[in-house]
Structures are given as structure tokens and as C-alpha cells.
Amino acid sequence: MEVCALASGSSGNCFYIGSREIGKGILIDAGISSKQICLRLNERGLSPENVLGVFLTHEHVDHIRGADVFARSFGVPIFATRGTFNERFICSDNELLNAIGSGSMKFGGFSVKTFMKSHRASEPVSFLIGHKGKKVGVITDVGVACENVLKAISDCDFLCLESNHDLSMLENGRYPYFLKKWISGEDGHLSNLDAALSVAKHGNGRLKGVVLSHLSENNNTPEVALDTWEKVLDKDIDLWVSTRDVGELIRI
Template identity: 35%
Template sequence: MGEADNTVARHRGRLHFASLGSGSKGNATLVSDGETHLLVDCGFTLREAEHRLARMGLHPRQLDALLVTHEHGDHIRGVGPLARRYGVPVWLTPGTWGSGRLGELPKRHWITPQARFAVKGLSIDPVTVPHDAREPVQFRIQGGERHLGLLTDLGHPTEHVAQAFAGCDALVLECNHDVRMLAEGPYPPRLKRRVGGDWGHLANTQAATLLTRLGLDRLQRIACSHLSEHNNRPELALEALTPLLDGDTSRLMVACQDDGLAWQAIA
């Protein structure tokens, strides 16, 4: 049994999360209470997903469900292959399924936005977000008395989103781009408008603004995620959020593209 697997066992009964990797080349987040294991999105090839899961001490057959936020390739590349090879049940909205990008899914379950559902011991609230996909959602997941918010791929922080994710104990939050780096970067004008628009991705400053609306008192862990390879740097994301925490950086971390983020337990 590897070290990461030992970590899962040690935290049995406690909600915790990890990232297999986060960014434009692939996204996948693990959520577990030690008995129920969820994978949210899988933007990696089957082989790479197997490797990254093993790094976290899990085999694909241990997954109880695969939740899909939307149909963009950096979130679904490995969903179909993983589901077909290992029989993992997939939960997604009809709009995401209607994109036609996922292929056959042997065990398919519908998500209705704003309608809670459960996978074994974990309760999941799917929340509609503004993003340029057919029927995108993000997730608030409850295990016991603890709440984890997974909140990436949204163009702007709506009041609906702020209300839905208020009072979480941990948050995986999009910090996609620095506004200046995006403006001065290599993207063509049309792509810059898409990324920085109301249906694109959150800037570091927008993430900071949203955090103040969600409330910081209960937040034990804030994982900056979905950082752009060309339009952001980890230190800029952390700079934007650190002042909100009175300089206490112990609650802040970054989910990287290559290394992901190791298991984080919510006390």
C-alpha cells in the first residue's frame, strides 16, 4: 500500500480532496470520506488518469462515481474511456450528454441542476454556473458536517453562485488568469475576449472578490485551481488572495497542472 493510499485510510470518516492535475491540459479532482470515492471530471487520457490515480493511492475500480461538470475537452478527455473500461457510473447533465463528445457511457445518471443527489455517504449539490458550455454545473459536496465547494470554469461570480457556495469548509476555486497577463499575452483577440468574458474564466481579482462574498471564517483550505499556463503564475494567484487572510498563507495552496495537489483533509 502506497503512502497516498495510507493517507486515504487514515482519514476514513473525514472529508478530504485532492487534485490529479488542474489547468488547460487536463482537470480532475478526487473527493473522498475514506469509504466513498468520487472523481470530478477527467481531462486526462486513460493511461495518464490511471497513473495519476495510482499516485493518490487509488485504483479506478475503487471509484464510486465520476461527476462531470461540462463537456470541454480538458474536463472529459478520459471520462468515456475510464467509465467503459472500469464500469464507473457517470453523473452528468442532459445538456453535457447532448454535446455528443463523451461516447458510450454504460452506467449513466442524470444531474438536475440545483437538485441534490447522493453517492453512498456523500451528498452533492450541483450548481448552475455561467460558462460557455451547454449545461455546465459545479458541485458543493457534503460529508458529515463538512462542506467542500468545487468552483471552477465560470465567467463571473453571480449572486446565485455566491449563495450556493457560502459557508464551505474548503474550496477549490478557479484563479484562471491575471488580467494584465491575459491582455498582454499571446492569445488572439477573440480568445482573449472569450477567456476574460462573462462566460469564460475567473480572473485572480474576481476570485478574490467572490471569496469575500462567500465568507472566510469557516474556510480551512482554499486551493487555487485551473491556472492558465500562459496567462497566470501561482505567485500572482496567491498574491490576490493572501490579503483577505491577513497574511495567513497556511490555508492557501495551488493545484498544479503536472503535480496536482496531494490529499487535503478537512478537520
Template identity: 35%
Template sequence: MRGPASGAPGRLTFASLGSGSKGNATLVSDGETHLLVDCGFGLREAERRLARLGLHPRQLDALLVTHEHGDHVRGVGPLARRHGVPVYLTPGTWLSRRLGELPHRHWITPQARFAVKGLVIDPVTVPHDAREPVQFCITGVGQRLGLLTDLGHPSAHVVEAFAGCDGLVLECNHDPRMLAEGPYPASLKRRVGGDWGHLANGQAAWLLQRLGLDRLQRIVCSHLSEHNNRPELALEALVPLLDGDESRLRVAAQDDGLAWQTLD
């Protein structure tokens, strides 16, 4: 079975293999070029989740890596070695030594645009507690998709870089009250809620308001914490910005991911 990304040339589509503290991976395609952004699942699980979305790993043209944390890179090396997928990453991410041998390795320079076949990628430096983290804006067939997770705070640089997107995958990691009252040790609570950790629901709403909503066809709440957030809380924070219209909002779940979304 082939998913919409394999059979819808002329449209920018994206899907999630799963999103959360146990693993993250996002597919982006224009129908001809297929990118996987991060792979935080083990090899067999990644293959299974790709198949669920209608793709075989050998159909991937590139694997883009945002940073070296395990929930984003667990399956990068195994997938690249087994199926010969080219990997794009920053030198800082590579120097973490968490990916093993990569047969086809390409350097990413933050703020330096590059292309993989028909898709143009802008890597954007973000505040997060990793060696050289980036997030991505991906443009193809006249549409622009922002992938913006693992963000400690919505810096002015991020606001400028991600303005004008047609689709946005946006971190809604935690509810501050749930984080404060939850099971994490104090040091981890400070890390998650700090300026180099993860976005709270309210911060995501603030950022979304600054980015503007006129062009946004799809807004996907992603990287929700299993212990410190709930989908209804993330949606509750964003819905008021849309005058109560939830039709543009989706949630990328940890287990089920998110089915293919199409930008017009």
C-alpha cells in the same frame, strides 16, 4: 499503496490529479465513498495519476462531470468503459456528444440534490460557455467542500450556493494584464476574460470575500492558465484577505496536482 482517502473514515478529504488547460480532475472522499469530479486526462495518464494518489479506478463510486470541454472530459468515457465507473452528468453535457458510450449513465438536474453513498452533492448552475454546466458542493461527515472552477463571473446565485464551505477549490484562471499581453488571439482573449469564460485572480478574491472566510480551512487556487497566470500572482490576490496568513492556501498544479487535503 492506499491514499488517505482510503484509510481515513470520518473525515472529508480531497486531492487534485492536475488542474489547468491541459486537464482537470479532482478526487473527493469520506474514506468509504470515492468520487472523481471530471477527468481531462487520457486513460493511461488518469490511471497513473490516480495510482499516485493511492486509488485504483475500480475504487471509484462515481465520476461527476461539470461540462463537456475537453480539458474536463477527455478521459471520462475511456475510464468509465474500461473500469465500469458510473457517470453523472447533465443532459446538456451529454448532448454535446463528446463522451461516447457510457455504460452506467445518471442524469444530473441542476439545483437538485442527490447522493452517492455517504456523500451528498449539490449541483449548481454556473455562467460558463458550455451547454449545461454545473459545479458542485459536496457534503460528507459534517463537512462541506465547494468545487468552483470554469466560472465566467461570480454571480449572486453562485455566491449564495457556495457560502458556508469548509474547503473550497476556486478558479484563479488568469491575470488580466498577462491575458491582454499574451499570445492568445483577440477572440480567445475576449472569450476567456468575458462573463462566460474564466475567473481572473481579482474576481476570485472578490468572490472569496463575499463567501466569507471564517469556516474555510483549505482554499485551493485551481485552473491556472499556463500562459496567462502564475501561482505567485494568484496567491498575491488572495493572501490579503487572510491577513497575510498563507497556511490555508494551496495551488493545484497542472503536472503535480495536489496531494490529499483533510477537512476537520
């Protein structure tokens, strides 16, 4: 399998999960423009024509921005919960829309497990993607590492996990109190420390790498995030940091 964070952060989120063997892949979220999705796929030697479908985690614009144009341009289906579809316009071609809930499905040679999570959105979910015995989790925009999230972490060979903020930077930063309270709350975003502890306690021996994802531009830095993780982890796990730019194509 191969993984690429095409974009990650409050300005846009989009992850490519694919297989070299079948030459196909899927997108988790499409929070940048369709043009940027195509350009960034091409930068990593990937073709938009080989994207089989788009799976949306929730309705916030930084996760759906390019979904409509990309899906219609390439005739690919969009999968999301009914709550997501009901909350916001996603695509003008209703035939491309597919409602999903918690559970597992087979799609284009991949297994896709959908599970609920805690975030301030309408029926938000995350995904665990499998192929040929390997599993990749994409878990961002999650306020707390609930039982569903911890179970997914324990079943991953590779993980893209939110590491949104450093709690000290958030508390001492310029955000108003209500926003700080939401970000650090159960329907907000996962801190560096909570994310690292979740992996330290629940990651299995198969987990080989983690992409620290959805870093706050104001309340975190790649250096601070990595430092926190490296202090917490005592396992041989490779770490990457995703940014607003296209990331490395990581082969698992």
C-alpha cells in the same frame, strides 16, 4: 474528507473528493486519460477501484477526455446534464450515463449538490460535495461569480476555485483581442482578483482552505495568483495552487 487535484488547467481537469472513513470517493471531471487518472490516484495512495462515480461539469475535452475508458473499465456511472450529453459523445455504454440537473442527491455516502454557472458550454454546472457535516466545493470554468457560485462559496468548508488569470497579464499578453474578451467575459474564466474577492466577501468562518485551480499557463503564474489572494484575504485560510501535475492529498 480528503481532496486531491489530479490535474487542473486547460490541458486537463480532474479532482478526487473522498472520505477516509468509508474508503471511497468520486471524481469531478475526467479530463486526463484513464491511465493517467489511475496512475495519479495510485501516487497518492488511492485506488481507482474505490471511485464510485464521475461527475462532469461540462462537455469540453479537458473535462471529459478519460471519462469513457475510466467508466467502462471500472463500471462506474457518469453523471452530467442533458446539455452535456447532447453536445458531445461521453461514453459508449449508455447504461453508465445518468442525466442530472440543478438540485441535490445522495450518492455512495456523499451528498452532491449540482448548480448552474456561467461558462461557454451547453448547460455547465459545478458541484458541492458533502460528507459527515463537511462540504467541499469544486468550481472551475466560470466566467463570473454569479449568485449560485457565491451561495456555494458561503457553504464550503473547503474549496477548489478557479483562479485562471491575472488581468494585467491577459491584457498585455499575446492572445488576440477576441480571445482576451472571451476569457475575461461572463462566460469565460474567473480572474485571480475576482476569485479572491468572492471568497473574501462570501467565505464563512468554516472555510479552512482553498485550492487555486485552472490557472492559465500563459496569463498567470502560481506566484502571481498567490500574491493576489494573500493581499485580498484577511481570513485565516490556507491556500494551495493546483497545476497540470498531481497535487497534494489534502485532508480536511
